[in-house]
Amino acid sequence: MAEILKFSCKSIEKAVNILKKGGVIAFPTETVYGLGANGLNPDAVIKIFEIKKRPFFDPIILHVGRKEDIQKLWSKTNKKAEKLIEKFWPGPLTIILPKTDIVPYIVTAGLDTVAIRMPSHPVALEILKKIDFPVAAPSANIFGRLSPTEAKHVQEQIGDKIELIIDGGKCPVGIESTVIDLTEEKGIILRPGGISKEEIEKIIGKVEIIRKNEKISSPGQLPFHYSPRTPLKILNEYKEIKDGIKAGLLAFKEPKYKEKFVKIEILSEKGDLKEAARNFFSCLHNLDSAGLDIIYAEPVPEEGIGMAIMDRLYKAETKKF
Ligand code: TXA
Numbered sequence: 001m002a003e004i005l006k007f008s009c010k011s012i013e014k015a016v017n018i019l020k021k022g023g024v025i026a027f028p029t030e031t032v033y034g035l036g037a038n039g040l041n042p043d044a045v046i047k048i049f050e051i052k053k054r055p056f057f058d059p060i061i062l063h064v065g066r067k068e069d070i071q072k073l074w075s076k077t078n079k080k081a082e083k084l085i086e087k088f089w090p091g092p093l094t095i096i097l098p099k100t101d102i103v104p105y106i107v108t109a110g111l112d113t114v115a116i117r118m119p120s121h122p123v124a125l126e127i128l129k130k131i132d133f134p135v136a137a138p139s140a141n142i143f144g145r146l147s148p149t150e151a152k153h154v155q156e157q158i159g160d161k162i163e164l165i166i167d168g169g170k171c172p173v174g175i176e177s178t179v180i181d182l183t184e185e186k187g188i189i190l191r192p193g194g195i196s197k198e199e200i201e202k203i204i205g206k207v208e209i210i211r212k213n214e215k216i217s218s219p220g221q222l223p224f225h226y227s228p229r230t231p232l233k234i235l236n237e238y239k240e241i242k243d244g245i246k247a248g249l250l251a252f253k254e255p256k257y258k259e260k261f262v263k264i265e266i267l268s269e270k271g272d273l274k275e276a277a278r279n280f281f282s283c284l285h286n287l288d289s290a291g292l293d294i295i296y297a298e299p300v301p302e303e304g305i306g307m308a309i310m311d312r313l314y315k316a317e318t319k320k321f
């Protein structure tokens with residue numbers, strides 16, 4: 001199993017050395033734990049795909065520790081990107097623009113664009129500031145499964161395939177970054193996430209958002225994703241609950257009916273969407289390991305970061321119901 005080390009000078013040094021040698025590490029970001037490798041070294045990046053069992057058509061985000069690093073990685077930028085970087089970096093916003101020649105096609109899955117973000121988590125930033133290459137990092141889970149927001153989630157899923165996990169505690173945002181494509185004049189949100197559409201529109205005006213089942217240019221939009229192994233159903237009315245099965249509930253707030261469930265996880269007792277996002281994947285991991293027949297999930301309001309939570313729930317929902 002992987003060694004789990006807390007944040008310290010020693011653990012950062014160890015992580016940096018592994019990355020410099022072309023190895024792979026798991027580290028915390030403010031959104032979810034990432035599985036990182038040298039993003040300019042194709043042999044290192046291939047290891048990420050193998051560990052995650054990720055299809056090669058799914059491009060990876062490059063993480064930088066300094067805003068200037070984008071100059072080497074994007075061949076073009078624009079006013080909208082500059083404004084968003086100024087406002088939201090470091091933070092949970094990933095921007096897509098045309099790539100330069102130094103970015104390997106294995107990172108971009110053959111696309112001529114590359115997705116970049118500067119994370120705000122102190123562990124991620126500390127590592128990135130100590131190296132002179134970007135870190136390619138998807139979420140540190142098996143492809144399609146629940147994203148990890150605690151070190152133990154990483155250990156459970158891929159601990160036998162990596163050397164080191166840096167433990168930074170629970171990820172404070174808890175949901176992946178928002179991915180926005182700025183290659184065309186109008187910005188297009190490919191994946192809702194930690195920064196809401198409303199927050200983005202305050203800075204650059206109207207943007208589009210790709211709804212589920214529309215054109216898939218970001219595989220994070222594949223209809224199955226972020227899934228627990230237990231069947232999951234979004235619960236619109238309590239009368240949908242089947243009798244005689246071991247059911248669990250992912251509740252938004254304190255639930256009205258408790259007696260039908262053998263396990264209940266509450267996202268936010270006070271109904272706060274940011275708190276709900278922070279707890280979302282942890283609660284799902286807990287329900288998924290409870291030996292249930294089904295997980296019912298209450299919908300949350302689709303506003304602010306609630307849009308990102310509902311996006312994950314639609315994709316986690318088992319389609320055969
Ligand atoms: O919060 C996050 O973004 C986390 C942490 C670790 O930074 N990372 C993450 O990576 O969620 P991943 O690989 O699980 O999701 C990246 C998403 C995928 O849906 C991918 O298809 C999309 O970004 N993406 C990456 N590069 C792209 C590109 N050039 N064009 C379109 N979509 C792209």
Ligand code: MG
Binds near residue numbers: 138
């Ligand atoms: Mg992912």
